[in-house]
Amino acid sequence: MSMNTQGRISRPHPDNDAPDGAPATFTGNRALMLEEPLIFERDGEGVTGVDFDELPEVTSCLGGLERRRPIGLPGLTEPEAVRHYTRLSRQNYGIDLGLFPLGSCTMKHNPRLNERMARLPGFADVHPLQPIDTVQGALALIDLVGHWLVTLTGMHAVAMSPKAGAHGELCGLLAIRAALEARGDARSVVLVPESAHGTNPATAAFCGYAVESIPATQGGRVDLGALKARLGPDVAAVMITNPNTCGLFEPDMIAIGEAVHTAGGLVYCDGANFNAIVGRVRPGDLGVDAMHINLHKTFSTPHGGGGPGSGPVVFSEALAPFAPLPFVEKQGERFVLVEEETAAQAGHGGAFGRMTAFHGQMGMFTRAAAYMLSHGADGLRQVAEDAVLSANYVLRSLEDVLEAPFAGSGPCMHEALFSDAGFAEGFSTLDVAKGLIDEGFHPMTMYFPLVVHGAMLIEPTETESKAALDQFVGALRSVAERAKTGDSALKAAPVYAPRRRLDETLAARKPVLTYREPSLPAAAE
Amino acid sequence: MRYLPLTEADRGFMLARVGASSVDELFTDVPEAARLAGPVEGLPCHASELAVERQLSMLARRNTVAGEVPFFLGCGAYRHHVPASVDHLIQRGEFLTSYTPYQPEIAQGTLQALFEFQTQVARLYGCEVANASLYDGSTACWEAISMARRITRRKKVVLSAGLHPHYVEVARTMARFNGEKLETALPELTPGAPGDDGAALLDVIDSETSCVVVQYPNILGHVFDLGELAARAQSKGALLIAVVTEPVALGALRSPGEMGADIVVGEGQGLGVGLQFGGPYVGLFATREKYVRQMPGRLAGETVDAEGKRGFVLTLSTREQHIRREKATSNICTNSGLCALAFTIHLSLLGEAGLRKLAALNHARAVQTAERLARVPGVKLLNGPFFNEFTVRLPKDARLVVRAMAERGVLGGVSLGRLYPRADGLARGLVVTASETTTPEDVEALGTALEEALA
């Protein structure tokens, strides 16, 4: 069998005694740490928190399909709802609470101006199928964000509709496939370096390509020699993450692009780490043909507990004709939406199709636009510089206590990578992560990239003050020392969070994915 | 720059720690030919909050706001009143600025809300399990088709003519690269049952069929019983996928799961999310428990912590791309977390009692609107049964009529020409949607505008 043992430890440590033997409370609450039942466990039957106008008398036209059985949806009045969700919110960590060093995820401050702009009724309360003349401002805004993305990346065109990063990858690969098909060139392989994002191989496979891995060098970069040796008439594309997931810039990027193009292939760049180079490097100058940009990373749209994201894709001149529908085009002083009807007339007969209903994540475009205009070209350059400086500061402030496998090869970009070398027997990266939780921080990215054992990937971002960085460094030094000396109390961390370590094995072996009233038997199949 | 806390003194101190004399030394891995000497050309410099607000407000003012005019658009995006507390709660920083809940000890808020969301979606759809959301209805529809292939190991996909044409286009795009064979047809403006191709679907389901995809209510607003189709599909070893673009409809109508659908997917935007010119929205996905390991997307599941307290975690995550890499069930790794939160808060505020009232009010307003339009000379109401959306046939191209009504300040519906640009036979169709936000004055304004546009 192929053994993937990179998975982290999944069961709580048996040592689960309360940290301080503190007395239990009647409610289970601990002062500001408040327990909250499920809405289904309250007596919410017949309750509603919404009042309506009087129902007019009409003859029903539901064709005998009226719902007869109860649905089972409890209701909450407004005060109850506000309290329920406020209490739940307080069990979450967020950027608003503290530094969020999650490598490759770019958890930077989310400016509140963005939120205000997204809620302007002229953007928020507009239907996607309104007549084009009634949405000229909305189309202008999409065009504005597209213009910034194309200019910042030095590319030729942009597809705004992809819904998130992985959707953007798919968009880029489908455009590559459409372009190759259009020239009658059936290529079957996509090369993915070991230092690339985990979504890359999944996306390539989804598009029908065989995926082959290219090894990394000792220095954590793409092995140019190995890549060149593998290039050939069967290679459709190379998917590169640059800066890569080791937090390093690929210095051979231009040479890689030239080699791939000479062999007839195309270069896809995963733009997840664009924050490191925005305003300082244009991927278009590196030979990239397609790159997605996570607006929720570089351009500060909120992560929202797991989305919504937004993943526009910029294209080189070679791929631009194959960009998906619909897109915005300026004709004279008027913006139009090029859709299925008009694509061929507008000279976009090569478009590979539609990726989603409607035009993309408008609510994210308004936020990104506010962010771009606020920073300007000069501010964005400063963003990359401060992000990279902060990561290097963290790297050099920790390399004496944590092994930094690539620190010797020079500066890192926007994230610092460490391994678990030197931890006491039985202590792992997971323990360090959980120890950081007790210190009031979200953990760093763990066990990724796979090329480093017990990897810890730290991305502080540019929106942290030096004081915040220093406090984080101090906390991580302390936790790392505990892991190195084998402090058994660390194995029980976190002890101050709303929950101790959770039993993920139980959750996966006997999945309970919806609430069922205790009195009712499980739904029969 | 108001968002960047480092001072020049800080930067100097930090550079010294790093051992660099300037920040340029940190970018030496960048090939020289690609290093920019200064800010990217062709873009403005930084701006104050006030200046940005002015510039974007100016763009916003160039759009006709749905809530400021008589408004009757639907077709996959629905305008409902969202209670004020929903938007307040989703802007709490611990929700807004949190990450995907991979660290469950400090993400119980998101995880419990998702568990409640999954339960609500499953119950609303009449299914056993639901996931923590996908991008939107159209991608959820494709994911359902893809899942049916994994289950049946068949490639023939039968799409009802009543399925939203954008959803069909998304499936067509993906199938082109993924090898599914799609069978599609254009809807017909059949009086009494527009877009209903149930009988034709029954005939084409065979032992090669992976799944049949129907929309309920369909793109023309027609509603119909799914029972016979479900039974036929299952008798041939195929799955019935039902797509629901308007969640509020299920406050009045029987759920697809109850009628036998194997997978129910849809757009959740109508509850909590708002129009937003097309996104972000929230894809809903529910199915039978026995298919759970084939289901795409994130799942919140119940478990216990080291003290035995109940808690929630993301579970069955080996199905996700970052673990199985090229063998993933899907390449999607984002859900629509904040939109799912808005959906679940809105639905919790409504409760069953409120949802039923909301649905009844939507239906009543639509019936009143249909009655008013049926009195316009030359206009024919095509629907028999419908929920809050119906189709009328006009005496001329509906695209022209929609534009003429817009000039009179009425957003009067979606012309089928917009959705089916190449289908001349549909050009006179207009889909009209009403909701609890529709007033009797709006209905009269629509009737008058239509009369004038046709005069």
Added chain:
Amino acid sequence: MPRYFTREHEWIEVDGSTGTVGITDYAQAQLGDIVFVEAPPAGTRVDQSKEAAVVESVKAASDVYAPASGEVTEANAALEAEPALANSAPETDGWFFRLTLSDPSELEKLMDEDAYKSFCASL
């Protein structure tokens, strides 16, 4: 009955033309808590050294390769209900599937128990 092992940590026990397949104790220890096993249903054709089953632990999914070619006659139903069996009894009750061997000579390519033990010791 003779038992053979692969370098990929599968075992096969042979009784006439029938083989019973599972993963080794070494493999289960490496994987950690196993939460789900997807064994091939009866009637599936499997080829030696090709993917035949999937085993999932909490954070990883791994392919299980067929130690020999043949047609699957039975998947272990007990594993479906109780995947923990693959941890607690990997080389007995936690077997994955049975098959009818199509080419018993393939077994010559596999290791015997002693060879496998020294192979594991070398890892």
